[in-house]
Amino acid sequence: MTVTLTDIAISDNRLILDGQEVDSVSGETFERTSPAHDVVVARYAKGGADDVARGVTAARRAFDAGPWPRRAGVERSRVLRRVADLIRRDRDQLARIEALESGKPITQAYDEVDASAELWDYAATLARHSYGDAHNDLGPDVLAMVVNEPLGVVSIITPWNFPLLIVSQKLPFALAVGCTAVVKPSELTPGTTVHLARLIIEAGADEGVVNVVTGSGGVGSAMSAHPDVDMISFTGSTEVGRKVAAAGGQLLKRIELELGGKNPQIICADSDLDAAADAVVFGVYFNAGECCNSGSRVLVQRSIADDFVAEVVNRARRVPVGDPLDPATKVGAIVSDEQLAVIERYVSEGRSGDAELLLGGDRLASDNGRFYQPTVFANVRPEMSIAREEIFGPVLSVLTFETLDEAVGIANSTMYGLSAGIWTRDINAALSASRALRAGTVWVNRWMDGYPELPFGGYNASGEGRELGRQAIGSFTQTKTIQLQVGDRTTRWVPAAHHLGGLS
Template identity: 55%
Template sequence: MISGAGAVPAPTDVFIAQHLINGAWVSSASGQTFDRFSPANGQLVTQAALGGEAEVEAAIAAARTAFDDRRWSDTSGKERATFLLKVADLIDANRSRIALYETMESGKPIAQAEAEIEGAADIWRFAASLARTIHGDSHNTLGPDMLGVVLKEPIGVVSMITPWNFPFLIVSQKLPFALAAGCTAVIKPSELTSATTVILGQLLIEAGLPAGVVNIVLGYGDPVGTNLTNHPDVDMVSFTGSTAVGKAIVAATSKTLKKVSLELGGKNPQVIFPDADLDEAADAIVFGIYFNAGQCCNSGSRIIVHHDIAAVLIQKIVELSRKVPFGDPLNPSTKVGAIISSQHQAKIDGYVKDAVKAGATVAIGGAPLTIDGMSGEFYQPTVVANVTKNMAIASEEVFGPVLSVLTFTTFDEALEIANGGDYGLSAGVWSQDISTCLKFARRVQAGTVWTNTWMDGFAELPFGGAKESGLGRELGHHGMDEYLETKTVQMRIGKTRSRWV
């Protein structure tokens, strides 16, 4: 375990976060604020303005005006691309500061945070490349006097509601694509991790974004998120978070039929066949379950391993689990940091205890973890074996460093277990037989399938889920398509129209 020795210095000042509305930083009309304390050591990190209905109304009005007067959507693809590239450069220049506040608020390791900020800058650059490639179609085969044109236009005002586990990365999977498309936006970051979204707002202003194009409202899901979802002047809602909240958003937006894009939960399986490279698989499994302390929608939280190799693989995973550096998030050597809150820590522990009561066995871990010199929330690396399909830990999202192990004997049984839950975000398969990998990839119900690897990601490839893991896609050119509306224009170019009367 990693203590605080050798850690990056924590910030000495409290970060003061305000709303960004129509190009200005403002406090709440009520004067109220809320505090965020580090989940690793209890330090006060951020004091943020507590938004309400007044701030939401003002932000949406600013975004609506900015879209309707076309101050952004009338810019050329070249101008949008140039702006997005400038933001990417500013993100790189401020990487250490952004990563520090992300670590302080979320409890994730500083090295991981810096890598995520670097990845976010790359996404902004990729979105910039798309800004210059938006195009529709033309149809020149409709007759000698008719031309059909299909246009791609920005959908309008977008509400973006982002989660606490990857606050800067996930807003960067949404906002640059919306801006590339010509949309305006209102963003609500999680109340647990507001600081880095506010820093992004500062960089947008520094890069020269016109007032009102991007607005930020801080606060809780109710009333801020609720009003951003229900408001008639919002054309689209892009949400990342829990499946339960995603369903509520779909129900709420049905009143106005606004577009919804949802990236929700996952209970992602990895199926390990007997011919797999078990050393490679074990390393990837350990990474997949402990990355971000398992607080990740793509967490490889359950493995489905062939009965003949289960004992050997579990032993390899346990041995590697003992070597993973859990500890102080500000220490560059740490790979697994703090749990986001004491309430979430209790939820994780409850899943493990319930599984044991149901007959599962804990191969390692299974309890909160104490780190020398740290007063925050940490949980042990945990592997739960002898899990059966009917246990909650086999199908529900634990969102912690807890791996569930199930076994199978035939391909069809493995596929049935993998597809048996409500989620369909991602899946993995381990085999040296490419036919086995392709057969599984084509039949598993998931938005992303990894073969002989886990959780690689590229800005060029779309990301999203099937079933109750969401609607729509982020990243890739599909990520920008979400923010575009299709319009058909039919042009008569001659005077040969036959008269109806």
């Protein structure tokens, strides 16, 4: 296979700080090479700790003294809606950037752009619905209000697999309630985030409200440890998430983490097997498996396992792998040599652990780019690394079970708990399993559907906190109690429990 790219104009991108596009302090730059075409597609300013300090200073000033937190919710809502409209206006450009930098198929890149615009629209709605409580039954001489105020400056650190979508799961909700932000996209896929920041400025956000620092992992470390940052919102690997949490925890910052997953789909014998097989193939090979929600672990009831797995292999064999810019492609390129090496290591461990390789298991021959064959392992045991650890590649592990209780036990036997699925026509079994599965999202007879209205996040090592849904804006607020004296007050000491409740 040969994948070529001839119509390319290398884009030059600078940092976005305090409403301006500027060079990094060092003046250094770095390039992004398309993982499918092996040609340079963009150049970026290489930020460092000094640039993080500039971004945090701008965001701090915009929060402490700027108009953004003090704007009416309807005004912030209008800006967010303009951003959504601008994302749709620039749909073609954003999708192409995403496909070139990440290696994902262009059709999936378009879906990501569309979903991102929906998130900005939804956050715009929530900007008009941030409210608190009033308490008027505390006695005749007191009225109390509980208000939700914007938390402050938020550090947002995003990964390379869904760069536009994931920043859109965080940033518009922070902005909706009046926070300001410094954003660090992955150095592998910064393009859509930089473009988004330009759209936010075009939409009318105030100077310093959104700042973008591109660069390597040192930028994220500086953002996590900066004393003027109030919150860190991170999506990425569990390993890095622990480091982010440790750095932020030293300064008692609020931490929100969306981390890895080893997500099971449980296939019962009474399910719609055609729909389940389609969901299994989609779930593991979508975005080349480079997805925290990847359905990389399938548990099949033993009585149907042979036939079901044969059908999955048959469908997986026909999945088109190739040029991300070809609309017919369903699986594109692996994002980097480093990630390709990770996939190869896990496949080697699967082979040496006596799992049965039914399909794939090797790089796809190509004169350029990095592509991996859709891969299926059967006869996988729960203790194997390919059954317990996140591979982040197009590799499916198939396990079997006899009873639903056994399946739930296997499903819960990893450190992760991001999502899970169950396929059955028995509604009682579905509800029972859904309650027993230790996962932030459980799909029943469907897989990987997402809606802005529904919270998303994980249990255990899959993260802390929730994104999306009405709860999303709560992540970026803090609660304040205000008590008002009504009428004249006579000073007195009354040692009643409700008066002493606020003392420590």
